[in-house]
Amino acid sequence: MPEVENHAVHPDSKSGVPESSSKTIGLTDVEWRRLAFVLSLSFAVILPFVFEGFTTFQFTLAGIYAIAILGLNLLSGFNGQISLGHSTFYGIGAYTSAIMINQLEVPAYWTIPAAALICLSFGFIFGLTVTRLEGLYLALATFALAIATPQILKSKHVEQWTGGVQGLDVYKPDVPQALPLEADQWWYFVVLGILLLMLWCTKNLVNSRSGRAMIAIRDNPIAARSMGINTSLYKALTFGCSGLYAGTAGALSAIVIEYVAPDSFTFVLSFFFLTGMVIGGMASIPGVIFGALFVLFLPNFAEDFSKNLAYAIFGILLIATVYAMPSGSAGLFSAILTRLKQKLNQ
């Protein structure tokens, strides 16, 4: 018994041996992570100069998806709330930006934080409303939200702003004159910058006190409540934050694609985000980039065989991921990494 008490008095004593002390080909885990970060970042910076415009545009979209998936992962991976309704937040972001640019002639850059704030509030209010729902019931409510959204956007009551079925055109601002960049390249870097910022914010958030509260709510809501965490408020705030990410992504997509229409924001989009999150790994921050690239590029490859195949492959992959990891904690991405590490260590 005395040993246990010892630990209780010095909670840090158990971390005497750092977990990263094991080395893989001469480098510790932390060093590997830094190396991977530097390499991917340099690759990301060179990328728009190597590939042609359309491919750059695709990577830009992947970056936007990554932001949305990051938001979803914050909600589901770290806070345990399932959402099938992120297409709605993304859509609200996109429409906010489009309406502000198209009808109010606000400069495009300003519409991004505006969309983010609107989705933050909507997410917070929605989160507060559904705070009592858990698991499949929350999935059901958000599923209904996703299904209803295109209809609402088309509705005659809002048609004068949303442009109804036709949607809205968006005018993308020019590249700053001082920069020797094409429009595709410039927007690629804007998205990359925002993505990096949000990755950094997320990392700090989940390692903070609030982040630990979020995770505690996911793992054991009742224990979290008894520890004095205001679970309803935290859940609603996480929903708001998650909405902020999705809204930012939506606004960026409206500007980059230069067009919004109701049928771009169907349940299928939510399904893509969810698949991206699961493939990248629940509660894995770098995983979202892998997941986003995956859901964006797999359909391109699959469509060479059949237009319908991509969706089916996602379905099979989702099921396969659950089979491989019934607890749903790690995704394909982390599974590959772990396997690789074991191979190298042998």
Add this chain to the structure above:
Amino acid sequence: MKNLLEVIDLDAFYGQSKVLHRVQFSLKPGGITTILGANGAGKTTTLRAICRMVHTKGKITFDGDSLVGKSTEEVSCCGIAHVPEGRGTFERLTTRENLQLGAVTRKRKSEIESDIERMHSYFPVLKERHYQQAGTLSGGEQQMLAVARALMLRPRLLLLDEPSFGLAPKLVRELFEILRHINQKEKVCMLIVEQNAALALDLADHAYLLETGKIVISGKAEIFKSDESVRRSYLGY
């Protein structure tokens, strides 16, 4: 006389943790045996092991057939009925349907009807509650129902997990009288797990004492009652 149930070197596990260690016991046909022990000693686990509801190692044979490798459903078809901890009532179904379910693996309809009548003669209260939702029955009535449901199988071995739990003392005495009667009349072999050791020892002819997953004493019930340490720890006088 040949043993009805033979348990040899039984280990049982919940996940990684081992809760029974080389438990060994046997039941004579037509006898009543009780397993005593404190909370967490592994009494319920022993019953669940017989019904194949936990992961085990070791031998369990019933009437010469090995139960290991059978599923819970198949064990009941061999003629082993289990009154589980917490009664296991089908709460949304009627009392009558609960009884019918006890005999769900039996074929002859007329026999089942006459058995329901028989249960009504043992437990008249069930007749009054015939078409009532079982979940609305009182705890005592549900306990009667659980025993009656188990008997509907016409079992050769009846496993009872804490039959006295939550019952008023008068009801407990009644229930145990009925159990004794059924044992004598129908020659049903019984294995009873009980907190109320005095009561169980009165009914049983044989007893085992479990402590932290091991059988520490076994013998005739009378010997148990006179054993100093058992009396102090479990009978409280």
Add this chain to the structure above:
Amino acid sequence: MDLFVQQTLAGISNGAIYASLALAIVMIYQAIDHINFAQGEMAMFSTYIAWTLIVRFDVPYWIAFGLTLVISFLGGMLIERIVFAPIHQAPALSHLLVFLGLYAIFNSLAGEIWGHTIKEFPSPFPDYSFGGLIGAHQVGTIVIVMFMLAAIYSFFKTTKLGLALRAVASNPESARLVGIKVKWMRALGWGLAASLGSLSGMMIAPIVFLDPNMMGGILIYSFTAALIGGIDSPGGAVAGGFLVGVLENLVGTYVEFIGSELKLTFALLLITGTLLLKPNGLFGRKIVTRV
């Protein structure tokens, strides 16, 4: 007044379809404690099978109808045995992912096999209208669904198998102890659910036409019906189905703001409202989460 009667009758007819799909959802909920998000897509796929039988192979309607019910039944059982039995213990999120996986697979498979162009689906009933109030197809739908519901009700109430199924839904562990083969009961529940779903698909297809996305909205109404009735109450699901059908039509007709284009939003409000205010539905039991 005519409009009111007409809309109510149309609502009852739609309600019959929602009722059968809602009952399918409740059945699977009772079998595995989860809400089947792929129920609509399964129904759509079954309806395509019926279409193939009728249009491609010239099978008479009622034979094709029966065959589709049987094929769907077997398909449902297979899905349970192959896909869901191995992950029986997995948490809700894993189940959700598998449901969504199935959703995607059925949707894209249907698109792959039958294409995305809208197809006409035959109605077995003549093109006749009773006094301009209700069409023969609507009346037929109500009759067939009521007949199926009655058949299922008597199956559950009078047969040993039905009793065993209800026992599993009520207390799976006790069911196993009395010797019921629980895993086959689960598969049976899935089979029945798939059959019921195919019925709803075949009845709605002549109205909304056949295409891979045809069940999206109908699934939402059926979820609403199941929730209003109480997700674990079969009778409630049926009542909820009719209620939602009638409400949907009347609200669409008389509440100008909603009209026909915001009906799904109305369903969304009903779902969220029910979940928040009366989470056990009108006829359901309390859902208790264990710590």
